[in-house]
Amino acid sequence: MWRKLFLVLLLVGLGLNAKPALGQERSYSAERFDVDVAVQEGGSLLVTETVVFRFTGGPFTFVFRELPTDHTDGITDIEASLDGRPLPRGQNAGQVEVEEGDPIDITWHLEPTADSTRTFTLTYRVLGVVRQAPNADVLNWQALPDDYDYHIDSSTVTFTYPAAAELIAPPEVQAGEAEVAANGQQVIFTTANLEPDDPLVVGLQFEPGSLIDNPPAWQARREAQNAWAPMWMGLALVFLVAGLMVAAWSWRQHRPPRDAVKGPIYEPPGELPPAVAGAITSQGASPNWSHALATLFDLADRGVLRIEEAPEKKWYRQHDFVLHLVEEPAELRPHERSLLDLLFTEKSGYTDEVKLSQLRSRVSSARWKQFAESLQDEVKAMGLISTERRQVQRALTGWGVTLLIAGSLAFTVIAVMSEVIGFWPMAIAVSLIILGIIVLIMGQTLAPLSDAGARLAAEWKGFHEYLKNVTRAKAAVTRPDAFALYLPYAAAFGLLLQWARYFGKEDDTELPAYFQALPHTGASSMAAFVAMTSATTSSGGSGAGAAGAGAAGGGASGAG
Numbered sequence: 001m002w003r004k005l006f007l008v009l010l011l012v013g014l015g016l017n018a019k020p021a022l023g024q025e026r027s028y029s030a031e032r033f034d035v036d037v038a039v040q041e042g043g044s045l046l047v048t049e050t051v052v053f054r055f056t057g058g059p060f061t062f063v064f065r066e067l068p069t070d071h072t073d074g075i076t077d078i079e080a081s082l083d084g085r086p087l088p089r090g091q092n093a094g095q096v097e098v099e100e101g102d103p104i105d106i107t108w109h110l111e112p113t114a115d116s117t118r119t120f121t122l123t124y125r126v127l128g129v130v131r132q133a134p135n136a137d138v139l140n141w142q143a144l145p146d147d148y149d150y151h152i153d154s155s156t157v158t159f160t161y162p163a164a165a166e167l168i169a170p171p172e173v174q175a176g177e178a179e180v181a182a183n184g185q186q187v188i189f190t191t192a193n194l195e196p197d198d199p200l201v202v203g204l205q206f207e208p209g210s211l212i213d214n215p216p217a218w219q220a221r222r223e224a225q226n227a228w229a230p231m232w233m234g235l236a237l238v239f240l241v242a243g244l245m246v247a248a249w250s251w252r253q254h255r256p257p258r259d260a261v262k263g264p265i266y267e268p269p270g271e272l273p274p275a276v277a278g279a280i281t282s283q284g285a286s287p288n289w290s291h292a293l294a295t296l297f298d299l300a301d302r303g304v305l306r307i308e309e310a311p312e313k314k315w316y317r318q319h320d321f322v323l324h325l326v327e328e329p330a331e332l333r334p335h336e337r338s339l340l341d342l343l344f345t346e347k348s349g350y351t352d353e354v355k356l357s358q359l360r361s362r363v364s365s366a367r368w369k370q371f372a373e374s375l376q377d378e379v380k381a382m383g384l385i386s387t388e389r390r391q392v393q394r395a396l397t398g399w400g401v402t403l404l405i406a407g408s409l410a411f412t413v414i415a416v417m418s419e420v421i422g423f424w425p426m427a428i429a430v431s432l433i434i435l436g437i438i439v440l441i442m443g444q445t446l447a448p449l450s451d452a453g454a455r456l457a458a459e460w461k462g463f464h465e466y467l468k469n470v471t472r473a474k475a476a477v478t479r480p481d482a483f484a485l486y487l488p489y490a491a492a493f494g495l496l497l498q499w500a501r502y503f504g505k506e507d508d509t510e511l512p513a514y515f516q517a518l519p520h521t522g523a524s525s526m527a528a529f530v531a532m533t534s535a536t537t538s539s540g541g542s543g544a545g546a547a548g549a550g551a552a553g554g555g556a557s558g559a560g
Contacts, residue, residue, distance in 0.1 A: 026057040029151040039161040043130030043212040058114025066103040066556040073128025128216030136205040142554035152194035175201035225422030236427035256454035264466035269459035278492025287372040294492030300514040319531040335375040384453030400440025407432030471498040500533040
């Protein structure tokens with residue numbers, strides 16, 4: 001029986017490793033990629049490309065070529081042949097497909113081809129390639145595609161030009177490597193052993209006026225567009241400077257006074273609820289998840305909540321914890337009641353417990369908005385928020401977003417119309433985007449605090465600085481009960497996890513009475529508390545916060 005089983009496994013393994021004939025490895029390369037370019041009076045080119053592909057394995061069913069129209073007045077008279085036989089237009093095997101656009105896509109459709117050598121010929125006329133320079137008629141041409149994934153054994157690029165045209169400078173290779181030979185009215189560039197994407201860009205300079213009397217349409221259009229460049233740049237600069245001046249003036253006029261407190265404050269400077277203290281010291285005085293956590297631990301410290309380590313453990317989660325609602329006092333503040341609604345309301349109604357692993361799904365946008373608005377209303381009712389500064393903050397933020405959207409739309413429209421209007425108008429779009437970013441930052445950093453709120457926030461920032469220094473071991477703990485006593489404030493200032501980890505290293509840290517870990521040693525219980533703070537911190541949910549410059553030609557080529 002074991003012998004039979006071994007034979008079965010052996011046959012299965014051989015079957016898995018066998019390669020069917022039709023799926024054998026494929027590769028292809030070009031034995032040669034030759035280009036004949038006949039330069040015409042008037043600046044157009046008659047181009048003939050001859051590529052001999054060597055196919056190994058297969059089957060191959062198509063060969064493609066892309067012809068960019070950049071730096072030209074267009075490409076016409078496209079004809080293709082295969083092994084010397086002209087191909088009709090179409091999408092079937094033995095036909096060639098030509099899709100107009102930029103680039104123009106040409107596809108030879110083949111009968112399934114394997115282990116053979118085929119010759120592909122493409123002829124086309126390129127209009128308006130020769131451009132005018134101050135002292136020459138200039139022809140820059142990218143003879144080989146700039147995007148191809150095959151090896152080329154050899155390439156010969158031959159330029160033939162009219163007798164009336166005269167070279168006034170030696171032919172040059174602008175990209176790639178090639179040997180150059182000039183003979184009469186011909187210039188020949190030869191190269192070999194080209195790896196994928198190796199370029200070949202060449203340049204010829206003729207006596208001015210010997211090929212063209214006027215610049216090609218694309219060059220004339222480009223020069224007309226460039227003539228407007230100073231105007232577009234000036235407008236962009238005006239928009240940017242004027243916008244910055246208005247936004248900066250508004251920001252400076254409405255920012256609250258700076259009442260800096262020198263050095264840290266070692267005790268809470270008042271009786272503010274932790275969430276309120278966190279809100280007035282946060283950027284923009286806007287509620288975030290840290291303020292919700294501060295409220296949670298403050299309520300737990302007052303006996304409203306209890307936190308227990310859950311007995312079950314999952315392979316993907318080391319700890320889980322359960323929040324229990326012990327009681328709901330009548331004298332709760334509005335933001336505290338909103339938090340309890342956020343935590344303990346589910347689809348079926350009100351519950352008195354929730355797992356921290358389920359908390360993320362409870363924090364919906366609507367419930368978070370209710371908590372945030374109730375906290376903001378309380379801060380405002382305490383006289384700590386200036387209505388006028390809040391309006392200016394929202395106006396700056398709104399204008400920043402509007403300018404970003406306008407700049408992005410302008411960027412897209414200008415990119416689409418660049419052939420007609422050029423790229424210089426892009427300066428306007430860029431200035432709008434830059435201005436939008438700066439104005440948005442101004443709006444986010446403008447604290448909408450009243451004068452009294454700013455003075456109070458400065459004091460609480462001093463206490464924030466002290467708690468942060470403790471977590472960094474830069475300040476001493478001033479009282480033995482500091483861990484539990486200041487925990488809600490550490491949460492309010494975004495220091496919850498750092499606070500727990502710092503005291504987790506101390507052997508004599510006493511856990512809060514509201515936290516019940518599973519039976520552990522003291523050190524393990526503290527580790528469980530640190531894990532709990534990490535879980536609450538991450539449970540905020542979604543509601544809380546190589547071509548030659550200026551050369552025509554190039555494109556892509558390949559087979560498949």
